[in-house]
Amino acid sequence: MSDLDYPDDLRYTTDHEWIRVGADGMVRIGITAFAQDALGDVVYVSLPAAGETVAVGDACGEVESTKSVSDVYAPLEGEVTAVNPALDATPELINSDPYGEGWMFEMKLADSSALEALMDSETYQASLT
Structure with missing residues (x-):
């Protein structure tokens, strides 16, 4: 795992999604380096529509790779804004830049305190071993 990157400024889920909190309180979501590495070459992505409301754990998208199709789960409750x-x-881009240009969607959270339940980088990395 040591060759994969897990930025310290992000929060993580057990479903291998990352969450970046913006200055405006919005969150940006994508899949981790671990997830994209396990998937292999991503060839198609299905995402929730802007304006859609999602609950924690909802399957709200799919990532199709040369190896498999995997669901993307909503890590938090809120409204998809972009x-x-x-x-x-x-x-x-999910493979080449998972934490930058490969982001998937943005949300306005129903409750920002839910972020506290997510893992930090160190805890996430420990969960992978």
Whole structure:
């Protein structure tokens, strides 16, 4: 695992999603380096629609790779405010830049205190062993 990156400024889920909290309180969500590495080459991404309300644990999208199709789960409750339009044409951004250009969607949280239940980088990495 040591060759994969897990930035300290993000929160993580057991479903291998990362969450970045923006200055405006919005959160940006994607899948971790571990998840994209396990999936292999990503060829298609299905994401929730902007305006859709999701609950924790809802399957709200899919990532299709050359190896498999995996659900993307909502890590928090809230309203989807934006999806990454670049993934339509270049889904491989999830592989090449999972924490940057490969982000999946943004949400306005129903309750920001829910972030406290998510893992920090160290705890997430320990869960992978």
